[in-house]
Amino acid sequence: MNTVSTPTAIKPVDFNTYEKVDGSLVFPELYSKGEVQITRRKFRHQNCVDSNPDYIADEMLLRRALAWWFGLPDPLGFAGETGSGKTELFYYIADKLNEPVYLLQVNGGLMPEMVEGKTSLAQGETVDEMGVVPHAYKHGGLILLDEVDKANKALQSWLHPVLERKPLSLSLTGELIMCHDQTRVGLTANTFGQGGSERYSSSNKLDDALRARPGWLTVKYPEPSVLRNIMAKKFSMIPAGFRKKMCQVALEVQKVTENEDSELSAIFSTRTLVKWGQTMVAFGLNAKVEESLDFVSRGACDPDDWESLQAIYQRILGEDKSSTVGDVLKKYTPVKK
Template identity: 30%
Template sequence: MTIASTTERNKGLSIAKTFGLEGVPETILTTGFADEHSHTPMKDDGYVFRRETLRDLLAYLDKPRGDGLFFAGHYGTGKTSLPLQVANRLNWPVLSADGSEEFNVEDLIGRPDLQNGNVVFQYGALALAMKYGFIFIFNEIDSVPPGRLTAVHDVLEGRPLVIQSNGGEVIKPHPNFRFVATGNSLGAGDTTGLYQGVGVLNIAFMDRFRVVEVDYPEEATEMSILEKRAPEIPESVRQKMVRVANEVRRLFIGDSGVDSTLSITMSTRALCRWAELTVDYRNAGNPLEYALRLSLTSKAEPEQKEAVEELARSIFGDAWGVSL
């Protein structure tokens, strides 16, 4: 497989136009690439950028200053979708990896592989991103046992990657290489009890990152997203859908010192799915209820399924059983 390296970032892009932001002077620019790359992420036309997290990500991409960038937040807050959608608008190619307790460093760096009787080294996502100038996204990095992340330390320090299993090959970081990590914690382990497998990351390891905390989108943002995804749904109904989503999240996280009462939550992705399926099933007896089950509650235990559906009924009131 032939992979093209990124070129010099010399394309001045208006932040306002590129990311659909109102009130931002068009003279404020960021840099990207003129041509789409084969590894540029797919575009989500309904994505709405949040100014604060967008600002932090663009500042990092422009001047990483030897850091990595760590997005921390609950499941479904959009930690991964943000860098993917920014990369799409900037034509910046991306490779990624997902962390787990079974994760092996070879998944990042690569390993020898036998092909047609010959031993060929298959590079991992991190090695390729360093070599060709991609953004590397390491999802759920806090699910990886800390001892297996030692190979990443030198990379985050800006040092070359040395691949001993490929004859000691040295890969120097391309000037356009960026390292973005996501996690459900701030590196100190899961203090909420919501995420199994989340461990404590070494303090020296976390010191190599800028850390950005990501919360669920504000109501106005999600209303804007739903308007793009399901304009057929009346605004009053979309408002109630967002209220349901926020109440489910509150019960998932636990509020005011009360323990979580739900083991599921509603991400923005699930909220959009609920809206879109409500339109698709608008001729059903109760499209809101049926679409909610397909989108979320069928994944829950019976008691929690009933609790979420009762919550939705109480918020919608008489509008719950009304077809669009």
Template identity: 30%
Template sequence: MFKRDQALAVRTIFNLDVPVEVITTGFSDTNNPHVPKINEGYIFRRETLRDILSFLDDPDEDGLFFAGHYGAGKTTLPYQVAARLSWPIQSLTAHSRLEFDDLMGTWKLVNGVMEFLHGPLAIAMREGHLFILNEIDRTDPGQLAGLHDVLEGHPLVIATNGGEVIRAHENFRFIATGNSLGSGDSTGLYQGVNQLDIAFMDRFRVVEVQYPTEDIEMAILEKKTPDLPEEIRKNMIKVANKIRNLFIGGEEVATPLTITMSTRALCRWAKLTLVFRNAPNALSYALNQSLLAKAEPEQKIAIEQIAKDVFGENWTQKDAA
């Protein structure tokens, strides 16, 4: 029987300054191929970690919905928690053509024989894995109606496979991520985001994930690029936060941004600055590869100006990195 059988100290496995007696529970089997890989450079945030551990310990027939802007870390969090708890994951990224059968399973021709292949939701319910449905608000809300019963603890009935009944394993958990809070995109930044049924959203605990704080990103960059001067890392984070404020509407400007700098892009910028340290302008060259090449011309100019203003004379110095 697949059981949570391993007591783990939160202080140790998540590297957080919490009392040593704070314990969570994971699995002793670390060889399951569906357990994600640990990213040693990942920095956990106390509040969001508390929310997901509370849910994993006792979902009480709820799902967990992480909402936030892209690049805020809402998807990486459950994967890295599962990696440290050795909790296997089944996942799927939603899209406008997703059908409920994609979650349950379909009949397919395998080596000349028709076989029923169970989908990620069915496998997760049967085996006791975490099921993560990414970008859930890009799905047709009508296709999500079939999840109502599952989220309430009822079995999954697969009519197309002879009425197969799959009862949820005690370790099954349902986690969703989205760029909205389920009420549609009011910002105009995310094409294809749908308004989800209020009855469906009532089945979730909702956690808003913000971009990491400056001290968290400093710790991330220190792990990722310890050879980069501290002042350079601080200025990179300042640039990232100014870009984010323009992206989410935190400032009134003539050129609002439709592109932002995720923590992933920030780390890329820092690492490539070291890689191209001998370029005439390593900071600018690395920023272009990390973010600007994907921006519209006028937005590229605006972001470059932000970086120049923040870095000052260091922006054009060859040895800035």
């Protein structure tokens, strides 16, 4: 007898389903097996973002951020120098917890109507498309307001109900959106919104209510041991002795420029250090070390301070600065016995 099979209906995935897993499987750098249970989304959402596989989180900062994630309703702000890993830490946590991320890159020209959404034409009909912030506010996920201290006054006013988890009215559609119970709001900034920064001149003063709503954590450049581990993971082809010198360059510039009133105006972040390694490899063995170093740092230093920055490079690198990459690799590669 012939039988005809009927296709089985595919059940849609409920991304708001959660599971408990051993903390050591999610954050092995923090927890040992059996120490704690972590609640996370069971299924990975299409808006999840893969974090940097070489990222190494500061342990205490990660612990504080997770305490916020699982226990506090208010937004969390990370403030710190450019390239210190503020956005990467949010990505890292969300990635581990299968949390969708909705990124809004804030700039001085971003207006509320641009954030709410847009009207587009689809199959001859006009369709209102909700922006990422209202979408996440309504359906849940991590809203990440990147460089929020660049926000103009109009956008600051619009963000108030988002940070306070109050009903959000959209002028585009007239819809009144309620905050989803699994919506979290993260912010990054170079300043605490006080305005008047000479180093970050495009940062605006945030109104007092907006500044006061989030809890703030300061993100500093990694400790020397963490920095060396980052470089070791990414650049095993560079001998450890010279990787150590590369880290010393970054650490010394950071030390000299840590205060805004420093006589030297330059930025040498972890991001800059990693770019130096990548550029050194890309330029090849015949290029001088100083070529890749100047390439990644020239634009982050005021012209009047370039000679002072070069003096730091010379003091730490010595003759290696003007040597070829090939010669430096030979010099620092241990001789096999």
